[in-house]
Amino acid sequence: MTTTDRTTHDRTTHGGPGTMPKTAARRARRRGPRRHTRRDRAVLCVLLGLPILLDLVLVWGPTMASVGLSFTDWDGVGDIEWAGLGNYAHLFADYPQFWPAVRNNLLWLAALGLLATPFGLLLAALIDRGVRFSRFYQSALYMPVVLSLAVVGFIAQLILSRDQGALNALLGGGKDPVDWLGDPDLNIWMILLAACWRHTGYVMILYLAGLKSVDPTLKEAAAVDGATERQTFFRVVLPALRPVNVIVGVITVIEALRAFDIVYAVNKGRNGLELLSVLVTDNIVGEASRIGFGSAIAVVLLLVSLGFIVTYLVQELRGEERR
Structure with missing residues (x-):
């Protein structure tokens, strides 16, 4: 193989002075933003959704219920009567x-x-x-x-x-x-x-x-x-x-x-x-x-x-x- 042919072969395989090798280009594409799979989304929903749900049910739910009941007259058994302030x-x-x-x-x-x-x-x-x-x-x-x-x-x-x-x-x-x-x-x-x-x-x-x-x-x-x-x-x-x-x-x-x-x-x-x-x-x-x-x-x-x-x-x- 002549010197000119060898140079052409190297540029084709590894890229020229201003080009990126093919393997490096593939790695760069792989390092881009990773898309979450269905399993990843399911795990995130469970890990974030359950604490938020428990917080709403056990903390903010009773809190809002107490605020609403504070304007009523109720003994826990009979009918709830509006009492205002x-x-x-x-x-x-x-x-x-x-x-x-x-x-x-x-x-x-x-x-x-x-x-x-x-x-x-x-x-x-x-x-x-x-x-x-x-x-x-x-x-x-x-x-x-x-x-x-x-x-x-x-x-x-x-x-x-x-x-x-x-x-x-x-x-x-x-x-x-x-x-x-x-x-x-x-x-x-x-x-x-x-x-x-x-x-x-x-x-x-x-x-x-x-x-x-x-x-x-x-x-x-x-x-x-x-x-x-x-x-x-x-x-x-x-x-x-x-x-x-x-x-x-x-x-x-x-x-x-x-x-x-x-x-x-x-x-x-x-x-x-x-x-x-x-x-x-x-x-x-x-x-x-x-x-x-x-x-x-x-x-x-x-x-x-x-x-x-x-x-x-x-x-x-x-x-x-x-x-």
């Missing part, structure tokens, strides 16, 4: 347990947000510094989180009971014991202390995970610039924990407004421990069977929850955009 008018004006329950829920939110959350952040910062026995402290402080609030309520009864409680035994109040759980002026503070004890461990774990993900070079750069350890934490580390702050804030609001188990285990949410969730249960499941009125309380609780959560998220997102 009558349930809400009675709730705000003539229901004596409502405003104490609102006050207690706000106290719950303040205690978890202003006491338990900062204390959990402090514990996370101390453990992140590598103190001795940090693994033991981490496990011991997180242990209350695995307990349900009902169990925490039973533990509170064992410690704070008037006649056989451990606290009165330690204080030596045998002749005139303090009624920590029966006195309406004291019981809410004792229960809040137990709730903060559980919530602190949860916050600590979240912040500890966030602190582990902070870039160490940020701290080193702050130290080189002459920043103290306190300045480094508040001006460098804490702003870097903004995503964790959002999660902790939302969880704190949810925990404060859905509180139910612990007060119901102590005295069924009465005598100073009224909460909105307890009022919903007493009116819908209790002997009263006022489903329409209980739904109105549930709608109020829903609106309060959404108000706090949406406001907090909007503020955090605006702060993130400014950065």
